[in-house]
Amino acid sequence: MFQSFEVTARPEQGPPRLAALRGEMAIEGLDGFLIPRADAHQGEYVAPRDQRLAWLTGFTGSAGFCAVLTDVAGVFVDGRYRTQVKAQVAKEYTPVAWPEISLSAWLKDQLPDGGKVGFDPWLHAAGQIASTQKELVGSNIELVRCDNLVDRVWEDQPEPPMNPIKAHPIEFAGETADSKITRLAKTLQEAGCTAAVITLPDSIMWLLNIRGSDIGYNPVAHGFAILHADGQVDLFMASKKLVVPLADQVTSHEPDGFLDAVAALKGKVQVDLGTLPQAVADVLNDQMVDGGDPCALPKACKNDAEIEGSAEAHLRDAVAVIETLCWLDAQAPGTLTETQVVTRLEENRRRDNALQDISFDTIAGTGPNGAIMHYRVTEETDSRLEDGHLLVLDSGGQYLDGTTDITRTVAIGTVGDEEKACFTRVLKGMVNLSMLRWPSGLAGRDIEGIAREPLWAAGQDFNHGVGHGVGAYLSVHEGPQRLSKVSHVPLKPGMILSNEPGYYREGSFGIRIENLVVVQDAAPLPGGDDDRAMLNWRTLTYVPIDRRLIVVEMLTSAERAWLNAYHRDVAEKIGPRLSDEARRWLDTATAPI
Incomplete structure (x- = not known):
């Protein structure tokens, strides 16, 4: 069979890992910590390094999250996974019917006197955090940005993927990357925006006519991009991946320069609040225009x-x-x-x-x-x-x-x-x-x-x-x-x-x-x-x-x-x-x- 790219955990491994995480919560003075099935790029699929939910709980579904409090750990899953989750998690975890039960409603029920719930701002979309904070108003429950506590206790966590990209031939793409960039830059001009921030890997692959292999079964590479209204693109991707030429309008940078580049943007910046990491939203603040990922509809x-x-x-x-x-x-x-x-x-x-x-x-x-x-x-x-x-x-x-x-x-x-x-x-x-x-x-x-x-x-x-x-x-x-x-x-x-x-x-x-x-x-x-x-x-x-x-x-x-x-x-x-x-x-x- 083809190689599986899932991190798996046996139910009996869950309790000691849960205990270790709660130890880190105590050190940080937190009453809870949120573990999504997400990475910094906010796509549906994640590399082994980012499969924190599966490592901690044993649940391997493609959607869901866990909210760990000091005395209860809720695993939130939708109707597709309610049979599966019961077979995969230990009794120390409580399956929660989501979205029928929202995170905010569950937290208010479990923390009636309030508390501090930590989250990694790279792993949660800005829209999700804003919605949850709004629903928590008056509860005395505070969402607190913090380091990723799962990473602290995951001793053998895999390294980030660093696989080389390849060009996607024009006979299959049907349009050059230069044409796509120019076409989408015009939509930014028409919307009165100077740039758009793109975090979804498949959007970047489509825009630049490249493919990768950083995520199992998905021909994508991890990276971030800024599409400018003047028809230029800044690509933030590890240089060791960039083994094929990019379009003339693209300038490549190492990923650690991404937030500084975002902070330097002037004017209104188009984003998709449903996928933009909270860490990036914190830098943009009032510059953000929630106009969606500019690649999403053209790609579709x-x-x-x-x-x-x-x-x-x-x-x-x-x-x-x-x-x-x-x-x-x-x-x-x-x-x-x-x-x-x-x-x-x-x-x-x-x-x-x-x-x-x-x-x-x-x-x-x-x-x-x-x-x-x-x-x-x-x-x-x-x-x-x-x-x-x-x-x-x-x-x-x-x-x-x-x-x-x-x-x-x-x-x-x-x-x-x-x-x-x-x-x-x-x-x-x-x-x-x-x-x-x-x-x-x-x-x-x-x-x-x-x-x-x-x-x-x-x-x-x-x-x-x-x-x-x-x-x-x-x-x-x-x-x-x-x-x-x-x-x-x-x-x-x-x-x-x-x-x-x-x-x-x-x-x-x-x-x-x-x-x-x-x-x-x-x-x-x-x-x-x-x-x-x-x-x-x-x-x-x-x-x-x-x-x-x-x-x-x-x-x-x-x-x-x-x-x-x-x-x-x-x-x-x-x-x-x-x-x-x-x-x-x-x-x-x-x-x-």
Whole structure:
């Protein structure tokens, strides 16, 4: 298998580490300390050095934080991780349902007489701190900037990553770095700003047409950047990483000069308070204009080269997935383990010379493990694929021309009627969203319920978003676009998103079906008399959906027609690329229903 880049901790390691941290809190005179899953760059993914939350608590989910007080340690996780956290943390840690319970509400309940709660200002976004401080007004609870206390007690903490960058070819980028810089500098001028501070690694990679490997599965390098309204860029990145030429408008500096450069800025400076570290906000103060990361929306709206590169990457990726599904289907129930499935799939992906890495740890959850939304198989949890199980197989690849992410739920042996009914509801939601046409200007929150409605009708739902943005040989989770109840960002042509409804029954089974899709302008309907601009999807993922799990009678004629047309496209696009055995398997898997 590909190397895992996660710091892990056994539950029994948590209590002594917690005790050591509380010792440092006592030295500093603090009643609490906050440990986020974040680094100074405020991206979703962090290098081993920055996985303080996992090291301290054992919880390895991609979102969450811990608030350690003198007598309680709350681990705040959202609905995706509430099964996982119970299995990963010791009893000394208390899982907290977040965001239903906010940090401020929890602190006021746990510290009724007030107290001092420390935080590392590099690891918390300015917007988060401002919001929490506002909610704590009148409580006598004070948030206090301090050194990182976890770093003091983490004796074998890994060193910061220092991997060299590489150039991202123009045939895949579709636009030169100079053009991007000039284009975005003009938006700063129009906004009356002299500069913008950029901390997100994928934004810097996109802007400068470079890629890195400082974070596992994500082709990014750590650094900071200042984009000036005159079309110049100051890049703050360790010189040992800079082994390829940068655009003419870019001047490189060592990272330790970043705060001084920020302090020297004049006029209004555009920032994204949702990702700007509090340490940087403390320097800018009243100069800040919360205009967002200037790269976020342009990066999300892929150009033709990025879209076509992603489409081609998905076709090659489908070969690896289908070859794996063919092999899996030939094995008798009870003969394989989750690890064997992961290994086989990753070996098949590795046959493509354009593959740089997988795009995240492959999820292969069988039976009850499938109900853990972001399950990662370990030696302790590795389970056999038994008769009657559903296998959730969620995986992806990082290719030079695109990033993939696909989930298929597969029947192992003879599956029960209840599982099939739930699977069909999930499928209906995915298909109905795939068929959707919608007016330009709507956001993810306006349409994501389409994918949930078949489940809602049966009194069911799932605790994750319907979809996330995806980069072009960048992060597999990319903002600002999402198919989520809380996403207000209008969907625009060129945005790539996942369409992945699911259903999870704790202790029993899980289901998820995921395709990647790209937003495009919808062609006018024949005879239509409405002239408003409409959008729809172009599907990128072409892998069959397990027909054995479909209750055909539950599908409408339109849903059945979409599925048959989709399977016909899968056979036509992928069949010629497969081995003889896999092609025969695909013929059966894509037969009309």
